Structure formats: C-alpha cells, structure tokens
Amino acid sequence: MVVLRIRSSHKRKCMFICLCIAVFIVYRHLDLSRAGQGTSRKVGLSANSSQFTLEGEPFRILGGSIHYFRVPRAYWRDRLMKMKACGINTLTTYVPWSLHQPQRGVFNFHTQLDLEAYINLAAELGLWVILRPGPYISSELDLGGLPSWLLQDRSMRVRTTYPGFTEAVNTYFDKLIPNLVPLQYKKGGPIIAVQVENEYGSFAKDEGYMHFIKEALQSRGISELLLTSDNHNTLKSGGVDGAIRTLKLQKVNQRDVQDLKAIQPNRPTMVMDYRTGWYDVWGDLHHVLPPEDMVSTVREILRRGMSVNLYMFHGGSSFGFMSGGLAEPSYKAFVPSYDYDAPLSEAGAYTQKYHLLRDLLSQFNNGDIFPDMPVLQHREAYESAITYQHLSLWDALSFTEGPFKSVKPVNMENLPANNRNGQSYGYTLYETTITSGGLLKSGDNVKDRALVFVNRSYIGLFKRQNMELAVPDGKGLQTLSLLVENCGRVHRGRDLDKQRKGLVGDIFLNSIPLQDFTIYSLEMKPGFIDSLYQAPWKALPETPTFPSFFMGQLFAYGYPSDTFVKLPGWEKGVVFINGINLGRYWSIGPQQTLYLPGPFLNSGINQIVVFEEQEGDYKVNFEDTPDLGMAADVQ
Incomplete structure (x- = not known):
C-alpha cells in the first residue's frame, strides 16, 4: 500500500480551489437561470423582423403590469412570485413623476418608491422588465402622474416643448434615468425595453414633443429598444421615429391589427395594454370583465403570434389621495381600489382569471415548468373598533x-x-x-x-x-x-393644464x-396626522359636530393579517391607520371596503383616525373579504 502524505499548505490550496470551483458553478447556474443577471450581452431585444428576438433568439413578450407604488413593499416579492408562477416572463411598470418629485428639488426613491430595488427583485425572480417612465403615464392617477406644482405657472403647457415643462422634465430625468441605466439588458440588468411617454396620439399638441422625450432618454444612456403605446386610431400621431409602435385594446379587431402592420410592416406586433378589466369611479358600478372574455382574447392574441402585456395583472390600491378623475362625459373621481378585476385581486388573491390564464400560458411555455403558486396570506375579520375620541x-x-x-x-x-x-x-x-x-x-x-x-x-x-x-x-x-x-x-385629456x-x-x-x-x-400628510395626537381630543359626545376627526384602536395580536375596513353609517371621508392614508370612503359607492394590508399594522395596538365630513356611525368594522360594490360588465 502506498500512502500519500499531503502537506497542510497544499491541502489548503486544494480546498480553496475546490471551493472556488463550487462557487463558480453556483453563480454560473444563477447567471443562466435568472433574467437580468447576464454579463456578456451584446444584442438586446430587437424588433427588426416580424418577431421579437432577444440575444438573437426568437422571443415572445408575455407581460403583466404591477405598479410598485400601488403594492406595499413588503408584498412586492409575493406579487411578483405569483406573476412568475402564472407563466408571465416580463414585468411592466409605470413610474409616477408626481410621487418621485413631490416638490421642486425634492426627490424620493426610497422605501415604497425604491424603483431600483423593485427592478432588481424582478431580475432575482427571473422576470424581464419593460419600463414606462413617462413623464406622463395616465394610469388613473391625479394629473396622470404629473406633479401639481407644474401648474403654478399660469402659462404652463404640459406634454409639449414649452420651456417650463421641458426644463422640469430634464431636471427629473437627470435624477431618474442614471439610476436605471445600469439595469438595462446589455449592462447585465433585466430592462429589455423602455416606453417613450404614453398614448401621446390622443393628445398630440406638439409635433416636436415625442422627439424631445426620446432624446431625453437616449442622451442619458437609455440604449435598449424603445416603444410607444396608443389606441388603434391614434397610432400614427403617437409614434416617433426609432421606436416601435404598440397597441392598447380590450378586444382584438382584425382591422386594428392590420392598421398597425401597415404603419410598421415587417415588425413585431404587440398589444402593450390588453385591459383585463376596468377602473371604477364614485357613484357608478364596479366594472368587471368576464373571465372567459379575457382568456379568449389573450388566446387569440397568442394564436396570431403577437406579444402581449396584461394591464393590469395585479392592480393593487391607490392609497392616499393619488387617485385622479375622469373628465368625460362628466367629471367623476376614481375610487381608491385599483383592483381592476385583474387576475390577481387587490389583496393578491388568486381569481378564476388567474387559473384560466395559467392554464392557457402553459400551452405557450416552450416546455418550461412554472413555479408552484405561492401560499395566500391569511385574512382576518378583526373585532370592530369603537371610536372613543373626537376632534372638531x-x-x-x-x-x-x-x-x-x-x-x-x-x-x-x-x-x-x-x-x-x-x-x-x-x-x-x-x-x-x-x-x-x-x-x-x-x-x-x-x-x-x-x-x-x-x-x-x-x-x-x-x-x-x-x-x-x-x-x-x-x-x-x-x-x-x-x-x-x-x-x-x-x-387624461387635452385640458390637463x-x-x-x-x-x-x-x-x-x-x-x-x-x-x-x-x-x-x-x-x-402623515406628519399632520401624527401631530394630531397632541391635539385637544375630547370624549365622544352624544351629538358630535362635523366635520371632525374620530379616533379608535384596532388590536392585532401576533403577526398582523390583511383585513378590509368597512364603515356602514358613515357618509364621506378618509381613513388613516397608524398615520397611513388608506384612501377615501363614500357612501355612494360602489366601493364599500378599504384594503388594509397586514404590513401597515403593528402587533398590538393600532391607532385609527377617521376624518368624516358630515355623518358618522362611530364604529369601524374589519372584514376578511372585500366589497367593491354591485358589479357590471365592462362595455
């Protein structure tokens, strides 16, 4: 028998080499299996033929919209994992200028608005990203996501090359775009395309505007595929040279598709916004799109070889006062819920649409096995809170x-x-x-x-x-x-100014x-609500005056669960939980409950403040199911 004696120094070298090899194998595996982590990319998403290619290989975009600003950050991972488990390969999101720059010279890209973290999370989970940075995004937001301080200028003309607007856009893009450049595909990130503005064809007040926005993006380092998105009748006026045009629709019409192909022959055809449902306004009904209608339309889009993005895959909530209004046929304000009758509900629950869509996409997955569907969060019907203090x-x-x-x-x-x-x-x-x-x-x-x-x-x-x-x-x-x-x-509309x-x-x-x-x-704002704790609150009288603030407490022992706030007997106002504005309530409906995510609650005592304008019941209920009102099919 021959015994080999290895000196300890050589032994340590061998162990170190083995460890390095193991680390290389693990990272190489992650590199190949995760979107957004490549290091030797030269050719990104291309639209130079009738089909998209990515790194030279045929690629179909199966996209879904989830807005980071409408989902509690603690739930980002859950919602994106559910997206991945449904067979979606690309995340799309708008970027709201109004939230990221609430004041001139004041920018917020932290916590709930940490866009870089959101994009990196998408990459970690194997999702590509199409970014829609505006500056105008519509999305049923107040002023379409434009900051209201723009309107201090009495001569302001938004979405044009008016100097006051372009200067403001340049200042904002100087902060926003450099953070996103390293996250592009050819730099190893997940961003495969960037949208230039949003549905400009329905506005189209300035022939030079779209060229300005395109140059504003590219001059700051955006080098991936550019695209625009418009309704079928505004495709020509909404486009810009150097960007592929895409459609917004709710039903596939042969003529719409032919019009798009006629405008840009020998290019991929994409429905950038296939609307899976619709928004709701106060005083109306809750709009729904039957699941079979959604699935049949998506099936038709895929059968034609087109790419698609589902708007919304998961809508979430327009917390606070971020909801906008509808101008036509008469003014109406949007409700806080952005459930949108999407495949994932406002609270992240699976719907019939989700299951049907997952079955459909499994037929177009090239043999890939979808991840398991994440377990749903527990929802709790907490004990009602009796408001015991009153502040006029x-x-x-x-x-x-x-x-x-x-x-x-x-x-x-x-x-x-x-x-x-x-x-x-x-x-x-x-x-x-x-x-x-x-x-x-x-x-x-x-x-x-x-x-x-x-x-x-x-x-x-x-x-x-x-x-x-x-x-x-x-x-x-x-x-x-x-x-x-x-x-x-x-x-939206031509009177934003x-x-x-x-x-x-x-x-x-x-x-x-x-x-x-x-x-x-x-x-x-949260600071104002917090300051009210020092105000001269009084015990709730038998006949309180209005408008007033009412305070109560919710007890959530253990790990807090999602719940839904319901206020029967109250007329109109706003609900705050631990200083967080959940949004407006209004007895006229359709929305009857406000979504309260578990991460907004503390284990133990939670402070509830209700601002009521005219009439209160003095009791706040918590239910384990949402109530978005009487439903009506989208017309």
Missing part, C-alpha cells in the same frame, strides 16, 4: 400649515405651502367675514366640492351641479367658511366678490 376640524386647524392671508381666493397649487410648491392633494379651508345673508354663487370656481359654513354651522354644499346657496341673515360680522376638496385631477383645484376664482355674495381670505392647507 376647527380645533385641528392650529396643526395645519398656514394660515395664509390673501385678498382674493388662491387655488391649491399656488398656495405658499410646502416650501412654496403649493398644495397637491386633500382639502383646503377658505374663511372670510360677511356682514349679511343673501345668495352665494360659486360661478363654477369650486374644484371639486365644498362644504359651506356660517359661524362654523353647516349650511350647504357646492358641487358641479349645485352652484348657488342661500346664506341666512345674522347679526353683525359672521364667518363664512368653505372646506374645498380636491377629489382628483383628471388623468387647467386642472387647478381649490377656489380657482371669485365667490360671489349678492353679486359682490368676497375678499380677505384666511386659508388653511389640509393636505393630511
């Missing part, structure tokens, strides 16, 4: 920003609030003194609703269909107050314009 709006005014003095009314955007960036969302209170009663006329200068008070007693409501109020006579000087709510700037809120002009009493206003900004 008038007693909360000392905690607001202001007051501001002005001879004439000042619209929200031009108030000297938020470091002179104006007020974006929420309510604004305008107060002045009057010496007599009479006929009060708004002249359509109230945007969008106003509760009217004399000496802090409610006398009536101004809204778009109600522009006159009788003011009772009184003795001596009286205080006239108008609590004006921005219900949401419209998200005119979407100023608050009092946008004179209010007349007996044909004489009112003057000398004291103005309070009630944007209701």
Whole structure:
C-alpha cells in the first residue's frame, strides 16, 4: 500500500480551489437561470423582423403590469412570485413623476418608491422588465402622474416643448434615468425595453414633443429598444421615429391589427395594454370583465403570434389621495381600489382569471415548468373598533400649515405651502367675514366640492351641479367658511393644464366678490396626522359636530393579517391607520371596503383616525373579504 502524505499548505490550496470551483458553478447556474443577471450581452431585444428576438433568439413578450407604488413593499416579492408562477416572463411598470418629485428639488426613491430595488427583485425572480417612465403615464392617477406644482405657472403647457415643462422634465430625468441605466439588458440588468411617454396620439399638441422625450432618454444612456403605446386610431400621431409602435385594446379587431402592420410592416406586433378589466369611479358600478372574455382574447392574441402585456395583472390600491378623475362625459373621481378585476385581486388573491390564464400560458411555455403558486396570506375579520375620541376640524386647524392671508381666493397649487410648491392633494379651508345673508354663487370656481359654513354651522354644499346657496341673515360680522376638496385631477385629456383645484376664482355674495381670505392647507400628510395626537381630543359626545376627526384602536395580536375596513353609517371621508392614508370612503359607492394590508399594522395596538365630513356611525368594522360594490360588465 502506498500512502500519500499531503502537506497542510497544499491541502489548503486544494480546498480553496475546490471551493472556488463550487462557487463558480453556483453563480454560473444563477447567471443562466435568472433574467437580468447576464454579463456578456451584446444584442438586446430587437424588433427588426416580424418577431421579437432577444440575444438573437426568437422571443415572445408575455407581460403583466404591477405598479410598485400601488403594492406595499413588503408584498412586492409575493406579487411578483405569483406573476412568475402564472407563466408571465416580463414585468411592466409605470413610474409616477408626481410621487418621485413631490416638490421642486425634492426627490424620493426610497422605501415604497425604491424603483431600483423593485427592478432588481424582478431580475432575482427571473422576470424581464419593460419600463414606462413617462413623464406622463395616465394610469388613473391625479394629473396622470404629473406633479401639481407644474401648474403654478399660469402659462404652463404640459406634454409639449414649452420651456417650463421641458426644463422640469430634464431636471427629473437627470435624477431618474442614471439610476436605471445600469439595469438595462446589455449592462447585465433585466430592462429589455423602455416606453417613450404614453398614448401621446390622443393628445398630440406638439409635433416636436415625442422627439424631445426620446432624446431625453437616449442622451442619458437609455440604449435598449424603445416603444410607444396608443389606441388603434391614434397610432400614427403617437409614434416617433426609432421606436416601435404598440397597441392598447380590450378586444382584438382584425382591422386594428392590420392598421398597425401597415404603419410598421415587417415588425413585431404587440398589444402593450390588453385591459383585463376596468377602473371604477364614485357613484357608478364596479366594472368587471368576464373571465372567459379575457382568456379568449389573450388566446387569440397568442394564436396570431403577437406579444402581449396584461394591464393590469395585479392592480393593487391607490392609497392616499393619488387617485385622479375622469373628465368625460362628466367629471367623476376614481375610487381608491385599483383592483381592476385583474387576475390577481387587490389583496393578491388568486381569481378564476388567474387559473384560466395559467392554464392557457402553459400551452405557450416552450416546455418550461412554472413555479408552484405561492401560499395566500391569511385574512382576518378583526373585532370592530369603537371610536372613543373626537376632534372638531376647527380645533385641528392650529396643526395645519398656514394660515395664509390673501385678498382674493388662491387655488391649491399656488398656495405658499410646502416650501412654496403649493398644495397637491386633500382639502383646503377658505374663511372670510360677511356682514349679511343673501345668495352665494360659486360661478363654477369650486374644484371639486365644498362644504359651506356660517359661524362654523353647516349650511350647504357646492358641487358641479349645485352652484348657488342661500346664506341666512345674522347679526353683525359672521364667518363664512368653505372646506374645498380636491377629489382628483383628471388623468387624461387635452385640458390637463387647467386642472387647478381649490377656489380657482371669485365667490360671489349678492353679486359682490368676497375678499380677505384666511386659508388653511389640509393636505393630511402623515406628519399632520401624527401631530394630531397632541391635539385637544375630547370624549365622544352624544351629538358630535362635523366635520371632525374620530379616533379608535384596532388590536392585532401576533403577526398582523390583511383585513378590509368597512364603515356602514358613515357618509364621506378618509381613513388613516397608524398615520397611513388608506384612501377615501363614500357612501355612494360602489366601493364599500378599504384594503388594509397586514404590513401597515403593528402587533398590538393600532391607532385609527377617521376624518368624516358630515355623518358618522362611530364604529369601524374589519372584514376578511372585500366589497367593491354591485358589479357590471365592462362595455
């Protein structure tokens, strides 16, 4: 027998080499199996033939939209894993300028708005990414995702080459785009394409605008495939040279597809927004698209060899005041839920659409095995919270920003609030003194609703269909107050420049314009809600005054679960949990519950604050199922 004696130094070298080989094999495996982690890429997504290619190989985009800003960050991984398990290979997301730059010179790319982390997570889970950075995105957001401080400029012309707008876009892109350049496909990242603006064909006020946006992206280092997205009748006016055109639709029409192919022959055909459902507005019904209709349309798209992106795959929630409004045929505001009747529900639950879609996509998966479907989160019907404390709006005014003095009314955007960036969302209170009663006329200068008070007693409501109020006579000087709510700037249309809120002009009493206003900004940010804990709350009286804040407590022992807030007997207002704005509620529906994600709760005591405008039941219910209202099929 021959015994080999290996010196310890050689032994350590051998072990080190073996370890290096093992590490190389593991990382090589991850490199090959994960989208977004390649290191030797030269040819990205290409549209130079009738079919997309990626790294020179045929590639079909099976995309789905999930917006990071509508999903609690703690649930990003869960939602993307469910997307991957359904057979989707590409994540698409809009980027909301209004949230990332709430004030001039103030940028937010952290926590809930950490876009880089979201894209890297998609890569980790094996998803490619199509980025839609705007600057305008629509998406049923207030002002289509444009920041409201743009409207401080009375001459502003958004979505054009007006210098005030292009300068603002350049400043924003200087912050946004450099963070995204390293995440592109040819640099080893998951971003395979970038959309230039959004459905500009329906706006099309400036022939040079789309070229400006394209150059703004490319000059900052965007080098992957560019695309545009429009409805079939605006494809020509919405495109730009050097970017492939794509369609938005809800049903496949042969003529629409032929029109697209005629505009760009020998190029891939893609439905960039196949609408899996629809949005909801206050005072209407909850819109749904039958599952069989969705699946048959997706099947037809795939049968034709086209690529597709599902808008939405998972809608999530428009927390806070980010929801916009609908301009036509008449103004209506969007509800906070962005469930969209999508394959994944607002709370991330599997729907019939999800299961049918997963079965369908399994037929087009080239033999790949889909990951297992993640287990659903537990949902809890917590014990109702009884509001036990009460704070009148008038007693909360000392905690607001202001007051501001002005001879004439000042619209929200031009108030000297938020470091002179104006007020974006929420309510604004305008107060002045009057010496007599009479006929009060708004002249359509109230945007969008106003509760009217004399000496802090409610006398009536101004809204778009109600522009006159009788003011009772009184003795001596009286205080006239108008609590004006921005219900949401419209998200699309050719009048975005005119979407100023608050009092946008004179209010007349007996044909004489009112003057000398004291103005309070009630944007209701988390800091304001937190500050209210120091306010002079009182025990809930038998007949509380309105508008008021009501406080209660939710007890969630152990690991908090998702739940749904329901407020039967309350009229209209806003719900805050631990300072987080869940969104508006309104008795007119259709939405009857607000989604409360478990990550928003603490184990133990949670503070609930309800701002109610007119009538309260003083009890907050928590249910384990959502109620989005009476349903009607999308027409």
